Structures are given as C-alpha cells and as structure tokens.
Amino acid sequence: MTDRTGTGRVGFPAPSTDRGSSARGLDLEGQRRRGHGSFAHRDVQARDAARTAAPDIAVADLLGLLAFGELTAFERLATDARMAPTLTDKIALAGIAAAEFAHFEAVRAHLVRAGVDPVKAMEPFVSPLTNFHNLTAPADWLESLVKVYVGDNIAADFYREIAAVLAPDVRALVLDVLADTGHAAFAVERVRAAIEADPTVAGRLALWARRLMGEALTEAQRVAVDRSALTGLLDGMGDLTALAELFNRITLAHTARMEALGLST
Amino acid sequence: MTDRTGTGRVGFPAPSTDRGSSARGLDLEGQRRRGHGSFAHRDVQARDAARTAAPDIAVADLLGLLAFGELTAFERLATDARMAPTLTDKIALAGIAAAEFAHFEAVRAHLVRAGVDPVKAMEPFVSPLTNFHNLTAPADWLESLVKVYVGDNIAADFYREIAAVLAPDVRALVLDVLADTGHAAFAVERVRAAIEADPTVAGRLALWARRLMGEALTEAQRVAVDRSALTGLLDGMGDLTALAELFNRITLAHTARMEALGLST
Numbered sequence: 255m256t257d258r259t260g261t262g263r264v265g266f267p268a269p270s271t272d273r274g275s276s277a278r279g280l281d282l283e284g285q286r287r288r289g290h291g292s293f294a295h296r297d298v299q300a301r302d303a304a305r306t307a308a309p310d311i312a313v314a315d316l317l318g319l320l321a322f323g324e325l326t327a328f329e330r331l332a333t334d335a336r337m338a339p340t341l342t343d344k345i346a347l348a349g350i351a352a353a354e355f356a357h358f359e360a361v362r363a364h365l366v367r368a369g370v371d372p373v374k375a376m377e378p379f380v381s382p383l384t385n386f387h388n389l390t391a392p393a394d395w396l397e398s399l400v401k402v403y404v405g406d407n408i409a410a411d412f413y414r415e416i417a418a419v420l421a422p423d424v425r426a427l428v429l430d431v432l433a434d435t436g437h438a439a440f441a442v443e444r445v446r447a448a449i450e451a452d453p454t455v456a457g458r459l460a461l462w463a464r465r466l467m468g469e470a471l472t473e474a475q476r477v478a479v480d481r482s483a484l485t486g487l488l489d490g491m492g493d494l495t496a497l498a499e500l501f502n503r504i505t506l507a508h509t510a511r512m513e514a515l516g517l518s519t
Numbered sequence: 520m521t522d523r524t525g526t527g528r529v530g531f532p533a534p535s536t537d538r539g540s541s542a543r544g545l546d547l548e549g550q551r552r553r554g555h556g557s558f559a560h561r562d563v564q565a566r567d568a569a570r571t572a573a574p575d576i577a578v579a580d581l582l583g584l585l586a587f588g589e590l591t592a593f594e595r596l597a598t599d600a601r602m603a604p605t606l607t608d609k610i611a612l613a614g615i616a617a618a619e620f621a622h623f624e625a626v627r628a629h630l631v632r633a634g635v636d637p638v639k640a641m642e643p644f645v646s647p648l649t650n651f652h653n654l655t656a657p658a659d660w661l662e663s664l665v666k667v668y669v670g671d672n673i674a675a676d677f678y679r680e681i682a683a684v685l686a687p688d689v690r691a692l693v694l695d696v697l698a699d700t701g702h703a704a705f706a707v708e709r710v711r712a713a714i715e716a717d718p719t720v721a722g723r724l725a726l727w728a729r730r731l732m733g734e735a736l737t738e739a740q741r742v743a744v745d746r747s748a749l750t751g752l753l754d755g756m757g758d759l760t761a762l763a764e765l766f767n768r769i770t771l772a773h774t775a776r777m778e779a780l781g782l783s784t
Binding site for chain 2: 325328329332333335336341342344345348349351352355356358362373376377380
C-alpha cells in the first residue's frame with residue numbers, strides 16, 4: 255500500500271479550526287458511485303482507488319462501518335433480550351447492548367471531532383448490515399447467544415487485521431471499542447451449559463453458526479466491492495486474492511472456535 | 520399514614536455491615552401471596568398491610584417497579600428504533616433507550632447497596648409491565664413516539680406524587696431517574712410536525728394515546744391491589760377512593776397534555 259502519510263499509518267488529516275472544512279473535503283457519494291460496474295472492472299477500480307483515495311475517506315468508511323455495526327448490534331441485542339429465559343439473563347444481555355451503544359457514541363464522537371458527518375459515514379453500510387441482521391434474526395435465546403459469540407469474534411478478527419495499518423488515535427479507538435467486555439464469555443458459558451444439558455441442540459446450533467458466517471461473508475464481499483477505499487486500507491487488498499485470503503483466515507478462526515464449543519458441522 | 524421513621528419519610532433502614540441481612544428480612548413472596556382474594560377483601564388487606572408493612576418492603580417495591588419499568592422501556596425503545604424513518608431519528612431513539620438503561624443501573628445499584636436483591640424486587644412487576652407493553656406494541660414510528668411521550672409523563676406524574684413521602688436519598692434517586700433528559704421534547708416535536716404535515720393522523724394518534732392511558736390504568740390497578748405495601752406508601756392509599764383520585768389526577772394531566780398536542784378525543 256502506498257504510504258500516504260510517511261509513517262506507514264493512515265488516519266484523518268489534522269482537523270482545521272473550521273470544524274466543517276474537513277467534512278466538505280470528503281466525497282463519499284462520488285466514492286460510492288465510482289464503485290459500480292462489473293466485478294473484474296471493480297477489481298481494477300479498487301486498486302486504483304486504493305492508490306489514489308485520500309486516507310480520510312477510507313478511515314471514514316471504516317469508522318462508519320464500525321459505528322453502524324455497533325448501533326445495529328445494540329438494537330438487535332436489546333430486541334433479543336426479550337427472549338431471555340430469566341430476569342438475570344435479560345439484564346445481562348441488555349447490559350451488553352448498552353455497552354454497544356456506548357461504543358457507538360465513542361466512534362461517533364471521533365468522527366465528529368475529525369469533521370466527518372457520522373450519518374453520511376454510516377449510510378453506505380445501512381443496507382448490508384440491515385440485510386445481515388434481517389437474514390439472521392435468532393429464533394430463540396440460544397440462537398441469539400450464538401450470534402453474540404460469532405458476531406463479536408468475527409468483527410474482532412476483521413478489525414484486528416485492519417488496526418495494524420491505522421494511525422495511533424484511530425487504532426486506539428478501534429481496539430478500545432472491540433475490547434472484550436465479557437460478552438463472548440457470557441454467551442459461550444450459557445451455550446456450553448445448554449449443550450451439556452441437552453446435547454441434541456448442538457446440531458441445530460452448529461448449522462446456525464455456519465449460516466451466520468455464510469451471511470456475514472456474503473455481506474462483507476458486497477461491502478468490499480462497493481467500498482474500494484475501505485478495502486484499499488489493507489495491504490494489497492485491491493487484489494481480490496488477498497481479500498479472499500483475509501476472509502479465509504477469518505473463516506478458519508471461526509471454525510476453530512465453533513469446534514472448541516462443540517459446534518462443528 | 521403511620522410515620523414509621525419519626526421524620527414523616529420512609530426509606531430503607533441503614534444497611535448493616537452484613538450486606539445480606541436486610542434482604543433476608545424482606546418477605547416479598549409472602550407479601551404477594553397475601554394480595555389474593557376478592558377486590559373488597561383486598562381493600563381491607565391493603566389498609567392493614569399499609570399500617571403494618573415494614574417501610575423497606577414498600578420502598579423495595581417502588582424501586583423494583585421503577586427498575587423494571589426502566590429495563591422494559593429500554594428494551595421497547597431499542598426495538599422501536601428499528602422503525603425510525605432516518606438514521607438521525609434511529610440514533611436519537613437509541614440514545615433515549617440507552618439513557619433508560621443507565622437509569623435502570625442507578626436504581627439497581629441503590630437496591631444492592633440497601634441489601635435488596637434487585638431481581639426479587641422486580642419480579643412482581645414483570646407480568647403487569649410486560650402485559651402493558653405487549654398490549655401496546657406500536658404499529659409505526661409515530662405511535663412509538665406518542666408512547667414515549669405518554670409513558671414518560673404518566674410515569675413522572677406517578678413518581679412525583681410518591682416522591683414527597685420518600686426518605687431524601689430515595690427521593691433524590693427517583694427524581695434523578697425521572698429527570699427529563701429531552702425525551703418527551705424529542706417525541707413531541709416530531710409528533711407535532713407529523714400532524715402539521717398531515718392533519719388526518721391526529722385522529723388515529725388520539726385514539727392510540729387514549730388506549731395507552733387505558734391499558735396503563737388497568738395494569739396500575741392490578742399492581743395497586745397486588746402490592747398493598749406499595750400503595751400504602753401514599754397517604755391514605757389503603758382507601759381505594761384516594762387511589763382512584765390519584766389515578767384521576769394522572770388521567771386529567773394526560774388529557775390536558777394530549778389536548779395541547781392536538782390529540783383530543
């Protein structure tokens with residue numbers, strides 16, 4: 255990847271004293287429009303965009319994705335809390351949801367400080383993330399716990415791959431937002447206990463976890479193609495082979511986690 | 520009401536250094552069992568319970584109701600945020616939901632400090648509040664905004680009536696939790712704008728507001744009968760006439776607010 259800052263890291267340019275000027279410099283709509291065309295054509299475009307796009311567009315994309323990811327996670331977890339079998343479980347899941355909203359607020363504040371309109375930064379990701387959640391609405395409490403565990407981990411894997419190339423302040427924000435606050439542990443303990451109590455649920459949950467991963471990859475592919483500046487953040491990501499390798503690493507890590515949980519398919 | 524503390528205020532006894540001792544002194548289940556019987560019989564029971572119940576049972580009830588009210592408000596608002604017409608509206612409603620969860624946490628922390636198990640304190644109110652929300656699930660964004668406005672205000676009216684008889688620390692907590700953080704204003708502005716844009720929605724929303732109030736009163740009556748210690752908190756509340764007067768004051772205030780909003784039926 256072209257080292258655009260001379261430090262090997264990408265981030266927002268220092269905001270000017272006029273809060274609005276940096277936001278006006280972004281051309282998110284134009285960036286999105288340029289993403290159209292055939293897949294092969296997009297590949298070329300992605301490479302070009304990775305070389306020429308201003309780093310702040312890529313970082314606005316990354317943080318817009320992260321912000322909307324946290325916002326929808328909040329909504330869905332709070333909705334799933336209604337399926338909790340006990341008040342204690344309901345409180346625990348609601349607490350996880352509230353933590354996701356705090357993360358959303360942190361990312362939004364960062365975007366505003368950088369002079370980026372958070373709503374504009376999130377908009378490109380509304381459709382893929384909403385699709386993902388609509389296609390993976392849990393049917394019961396256990397499915398919702400597996401989704402917390404799977405979702406938390408693949409998001410963490412994805413952002414950890416990207417964090418290495420970010421400017422220190424953005425990297426700190428991303429790692430802070432993704433810091434495990436015990437959510438995965440909460441989910442995994444309860445799933446493990448449910449499988450021990452009734453081993454027949456394992457098969458259903460294994461298929462569910464596999465479907466979650468499949469739908470996540472489908473939407474991720476779409477985002478990768480539509481948001482070339484974002485994919486350009488990763489070294490050589492204009493190359494679709496490298497992108498496929500990233501998705502493959504995330505899938506392998508997911509499969510290993512599912513096996514450890516007794517959910518292999 | 521018997522002045523049980525010599526100060527005219529009721530609250531938790533100072534917690535002992537053994538955190539659990541005060542909780543063990545509560546007999547929430549027995550209190551609930553005693554609530555059974557005919558309505559007239561319950562009236563007598565309510566009067567007796569108001570005279571004899573330890574103040575900490577009444578305050579545990581009040582805070583249990585408040586805590587579960589905030590928790591369910593959080594869940595429902597976060598769910599309703601999915602109906603928001605714009606990302607900006609979605610963020611605003613999600614922010615209101617997150618604030619409700621922070622309130623829940625504050626009440627829960629207070630109960631724990633007083634040696635009361637928050638889950639036990641909330642349990643008696645799970646059924647009436649869940650019923651209320653199930654019977655008043657908004658069909659669209661405007662209905663959900665009207666529910667925010669109506670719900671916030673009748674809860675505030677109810678707790679303000681009770682706050683006067685509470686010990687200072689409990690009163691401060693209750694008033695802090697109910698402090699308007701702009702939620703009602705957010706809802707009312709958008710409802711007003713929607714009515715201006717299309718006056719025909721007013722009739723439907725007026726009926727909706729009336730139904731919300733009706734369902735709230737039905738559940739409140741049930742709580743009043745089942746939780747005699749709670750009703751005993753209010754001066755002379757063992758007397759069902761006084762209770763009816765309280766509900767009447769809340770209904771009148773609600774009607775005045777609806778008229779101001781152009782939602783009279």
